Amino acid sequence: MSELLSIFTDYTLRNVALGSGILGVVGGVLGTFAVLRRQSMLGDVLAHAALPGICLAFILSGSKAPLVLLLGGGLAGWLAAWLVLFVLRHSRLPEDSALGVMLSSFFAFGVALLTFIQHGNNASQAGLDRFIFGQAATIVASDVLNFGVLGGIALLCVGLFYKEFKLLSFDPAYAHSLGLPVQGLSTLLTSLTVLAVMVGLQTVGVVLMAAMLIAPAAVARQWTDRLGSMIGLSALFGALAGVSGALISASRENLPTGPLVVLTMSAILLISLFFAPLRGLVWDWVRTRQNRRRVRLERLLLEAQMLHQHQPLTPQALALHRHESQSAAQQHLEELRSRGWLEPGQQGFRLTPAGQQKAQELEQAMRVLPKSAEDR
Amino acid sequence: MTTPLRPTLPQEPEALSPLHVRDLTVVYREKPALWDVDLEIPAGQLCAIVGPNGAGKSTLIKAVLGLVPTASGQVRFFGQSLAQARKRIGYVPQRGSVDWDFPTSVLDVVMMGLYGKLGWFKRPGPREREAALRCLEQVSLLEYAHRQISQLSGGQQQRVFLARALAQDADLYFMDEPFAGVDAVTEEAILRVLHELKGHGKTVVIVHHDLETVRDYFDHLTLLNVQVIASGPIDETFTPENLKRTYGGRMRWGEGEKAKETPEARPQPPS
Numbered sequence: 001m002s003e004l005l006s007i008f009t010d011y012t013l014r015n016v017a018l019g020s021g022i023l024g025v026v027g028g029v030l031g032t033f034a035v036l037r038r039q040s041m042l043g044d045v046l047a048h049a050a051l052p053g054i055c056l057a058f059i060l061s062g063s064k065a066p067l068v069l070l071l072g073g074g075l076a077g078w079l080a081a082w083l084v085l086f087v088l089r090h091s092r093l094p095e096d097s098a099l100g101v102m103l104s105s106f107f108a109f110g111v112a113l114l115t116f117i118q119h120g121n122n123a124s125q126a127g128l129d130r131f132i133f134g135q136a137a138t139i140v141a142s143d144v145l146n147f148g149v150l151g152g153i154a155l156l157c158v159g160l161f162y163k164e165f166k167l168l169s170f171d172p173a174y175a176h177s178l179g180l181p182v183q184g185l186s187t188l189l190t191s192l193t194v195l196a197v198m199v200g201l202q203t204v205g206v207v208l209m210a211a212m213l214i215a216p217a218a219v220a221r222q223w224t225d226r227l228g229s230m231i232g233l234s235a236l237f238g239a240l241a242g243v244s245g246a247l248i249s250a251s252r253e254n255l256p257t258g259p260l261v262v263l264t265m266s267a268i269l270l271i272s273l274f275f276a277p278l279r280g281l282v283w284d285w286v287r288t289r290q291n292r293r294r295v296r297l298e299r300l301l302l303e304a305q306m307l308h309q310h311q312p313l314t315p316q317a318l319a320l321h322r323h324e325s326q327s328a329a330q331q332h333l334e335e336l337r338s339r340g341w342l343e344p345g346q347q348g349f350r351l352t353p354a355g356q357q358k359a360q361e362l363e364q365a366m367r368v369l370p371k372s373a374e375d376r
Numbered sequence: 377m378t379t380p381l382r383p384t385l386p387q388e389p390e391a392l393s394p395l396h397v398r399d400l401t402v403v404y405r406e407k408p409a410l411w412d413v414d415l416e417i418p419a420g421q422l423c424a425i426v427g428p429n430g431a432g433k434s435t436l437i438k439a440v441l442g443l444v445p446t447a448s449g450q451v452r453f454f455g456q457s458l459a460q461a462r463k464r465i466g467y468v469p470q471r472g473s474v475d476w477d478f479p480t481s482v483l484d485v486v487m488m489g490l491y492g493k494l495g496w497f498k499r500p501g502p503r504e505r506e507a508a509l510r511c512l513e514q515v516s517l518l519e520y521a522h523r524q525i526s527q528l529s530g531g532q533q534q535r536v537f538l539a540r541a542l543a544q545d546a547d548l549y550f551m552d553e554p555f556a557g558v559d560a561v562t563e564e565a566i567l568r569v570l571h572e573l574k575g576h577g578k579t580v581v582i583v584h585h586d587l588e589t590v591r592d593y594f595d596h597l598t599l600l601n602v603q604v605i606a607s608g609p610i611d612e613t614f615t616p617e618n619l620k621r622t623y624g625g626r627m628r629w630g631e632g633e634k635a636k637e638t639p640e641a642r643p644q645p646p647s
Contacts, residue, residue, distance in 0.1 A: 173469055
């Protein structure tokens with residue numbers, strides 16, 4: 001509990017939590033479009049490609065100011081994305097191969113540069129490797145300000161171009177036919193994703209950044225069928241994971257924030273995969289069972305009705321008809337009775353008015369009507 | 377009369393025809409998808425584009441709309457370039473071209489047809505909603521307005537695309553195999569909409585997959601197999617010789633028609 005309160009009082013924790021929270025929101029929003037456009041891997045490329053950019057920014061400028069390094073990382077990521085498109089357009093390389101190659105090449109280049117820097121004579125070059133896995137503990141108030149500005153620009157653009165991004169993600173060919181500049185919008189969206197990556201580099205690092213783009217959106221999709229809600233939920237879950245990760249890592253020594261944020265996000269995803277009402281596996285299973293039971297009872301009702309027309313509806317009669325034991329038949333009749341479709345009569349059961357009406361509806365639904373083949 | 381491979385004078389002034397194509401060539405990795413296509417679509421008619429698989433029918437629509445790069449060719453819409461005439465053109469792509477699991481509702485998709493009119497930075501408002509609902513009514517999908525699109529059948533999805541294009545209130549519509557794999561209700565709805573469009577003087581160009589229904593549904597026919605084999609009024613163009621040239625002699629029932637010269641004679645379905 002004291003940890004929760006210290007989020008307001010402890011300077012470092014406050015900044016780390018804010019930084020992670022902003023990352024969660026921006027990653028969630030931009031990640032939604034990446035996931036819907038099937039560009040999750042591209043997000044990973046953008047993140048991994050940032051490493052050589054950071055190193056080169058340091059080498060060329062001699063500065064370790066975070067904004068300079070992040071800008072270098074962003075530019076490198078942007079270049080990598082452009083190269084991927086170039087390769088895809090002018091070669092026969094499959095898309096996943098192009099992405100994989102670009103990701104590894106840029107990252108390898110980055111690691112090489114890192115090693116080169118670390119063995120150089122410059123005394124102040126150590127510490128760039130914190131961008132591989134993130135080092136949220138180094139986040140200070142000015143960093144949070146950077147994140148806020150970068151994230152704010154990204155979110156503002158998403159707000160301005162929301163409907164265009166929506167159409168672009170759903171049906172780019174149709175968007176083109178309307179006269180929308182599909183290429184330009186796509187570049188803009190990728191650039192905004194680069195901004196999201198820049199926000200995340202200090203917290204979760206290049207290796208784990210992809211998770212903060214993909215997981216919040218994947219979680220959100222489990223809960224809603226509307227894009228607007230999906231974006232909102234994605235931001236919410238991302239922020240939740242960010243702040244929780246910061247809190248958990250602050251509660252113990254030697255717990256790194258970045259991986260904890262991602263782990264929290266994964267836990268949320270796991271829970272949502274099973275328990276989200278819309279698409280959760282558990283709910284699917286429950287609904288399937290309910291459906292099966294309903295269909296079974298409906299068929300039983302029709303059989304009962306048919307039997308009832310020729311003979312008294314007793315457990316014996318039903319058991320004979322269905323080739324099952326009398327106790328099973330008794331159970332079935334009880335089920336129908338508890339549904340309100342059967343009631344006890346002079347000789348066995350008979351259909352209630354509700355049962356008769358239901359049976360009639362079922363019969364009509366099953367008949368193939370020639371003119372009204374309207375699907376349900 | 378059917379258009380010969382090198383047309384001479386068009387029947388109507390080309391400045392006004394909804395679609396005028398000259399020398400359109402599309403090449404995909406050294407293989408021609410479309411070769412020297414000349415096409416003149418008459419105004420206010422339902423026009424079919426028909427041909428075997430791989431004939432370039434979808435490519436023709438995509439090339440004309442600027443969706444695929446062309447090696448050569450000139451395309452004019454009502455005498456204007458694509459950029460100038462965009463607002464007058466509606467497009468109904470194939471169903472399979474999108475992911476129907478996308479988190480959006482039927483109404484939302486139809487409203488996308490209005491994005492061109494809205495312009496940048498404006499959100500769709502109650503007026504756009506109203507217009508979209510009316511288009512849904514036109515295709516008999518009003519009750520489905522708030523369903524998520526993956527909950528629809530194939531035919532219903534096709535109708536959503538149709539409603540979206542209708543929302544554009546265009547003068548020229550391109551449709552890519554709208555009748556493929558749809559149920560009877562959808563087929564009726566599409567035909568009804570097509571006749572309404574024709575009644576309002578709109579022109580519709582449709583890539584059609586089914587030879588059996590071409591004569592019933594359309595006024596104008598273009599037979600395509602990488603090149604234009606024939607193009608003109610349906611009764612003059614839909615002949616056994618043209619079909620044979622288009623489909624390469626694989627059409628069995630066309631041969632039975634050689635003996636019958638009367639234009640009203642319908643080809644018998646294969647027994």
